[in-house]
Amino acid sequence: MLQQLPGLSGRLSEPNQSEEGKDLLCSCVQDVIKVKQMSQEEKEQxxxxxSLLIQPVVMNEGDVGEGFLLPQQVVCAFVLPNIAVRSMDLDLSLQLLHSALCLDLPDGASHWVMLCSPFPLLFVLVQIYNHTLRCEDSADQRKLPLCSPETQELLVTVVSALGKVVGAQVAADPDTWSRALFWLYDRTEELDWTVRFLLKPVWGEHFKNEVPASLFTVCDLPEQEWSGLDLPQYGPGTGLVAWTECCYINESLQRTMLSHLSLDQSKADHVSMFSKGLMVALTQTLPCCSPPQWSLLLKALRALITSARLHVPFSLEYCDFLPLLDLRSFACELRLSVLLLRVLQLLCGSSCDHWMSRDDWGHVGALYALAVRDMIGSLKTKLPASEDKGSEGEKENAPSQEVLFVLGQIYCHVQHVQVMLPGGQCEQLFLCSLELLSHYAAVMSAFPLSCSAVESDNTRHFFTTITENLHNKEMKSVLQQKISQLVSSEA
Known part of the structure; x- marks a missing residue:
């Protein structure tokens, strides 16, 4: 129906069409947005x-024609005027831009986004991203509220998609876009150094990778491709801080950091010093991570542990007796759990606990909970699914006792962190604790031989004692009730 009313889209070809008659539909929607406080459901609608209006239309002959609105119309009407001044919901602007960028284009066609001031748009987007970096504390940074993790993830997705499109256009016609490219590069100098890596698809091979100069003390990087920045916040001894920050920017950069790490594994003192230094660096990096960044950094930590470059001694502080189990295939989970416990012990210590606000501690707790869920997910892969109809021999050979031991250790570590965190208990960690106990019970049920009556009784007593340290009475009561249900099928 709308296709029969081309005047609404502002795409009439008559030369006498006035400016006021153009983009009538967009103008009407803009007016509604200005005067109406939209609900979340209305924004989604x-x-x-x-998004439907910009979708290509299939014609009668099977040819694909343009949508009722052109994507550049939507971007110019609803994104460009609003995103710089944040006069409209940021999520709404990003979702519209993302929908437009997801449209398929005919091969060889010049991209419509080049009609939408792409370089200023990219700069505004990375400015917003720069404001989301949690560790910034200047007055300018405090003017805007931090984005939610979901918004920040969408922002990074949009910048990446737009960067790839613009980068392809620049590569195809560098003479036309070189001045705009250098303008964008110069403007991003005022932002955090990590921002330029988000725009790597735009730069292509035009510029070197710029990183804090201290990174070169821990990483062998070719000078032809990398150059150092003298940044006041990255003085002597901050090389591993810069290294961990590079690891959470993207997977490609993480692979580069892992492959160029300067570490002589044949020298025990080098590995020991690196491991201690990395633990200290994590205390500075962890609070600044978004959830996607933290997930990437966890991947790097796992790679370091499995390659024996990161040494994390595992002590039996939460074990009454030496377990006669084969825990070699669980070494990564155990060491990662201990590493995070040690990092949080440093963060919660008297020398660091004044760094962050109550909200920041909640953020740290949520990131730790994310790591715990990652470890739970890894442990689930070690056992056959309960619905699998394996033979009794397969069930007997499954490392169910080992999984129970590791789950128990992680549970104790989580309770330790719960007690340490300033400002009270973290709800995310409480939910993780319930998840750990639920999985513990599920393994006991699926593998009856994994835990005898005596062992389950000891486990309940031990977990109850550990949980008793929690300050929140409601959380403590719920967890202890859950613990009381950990009864062996032999009992």
């Missing part, structure tokens, strides 16, 4: 509506 608006995004779906405009």
């Amino acid at each position: 608006l995004v779906k509506f405009l």
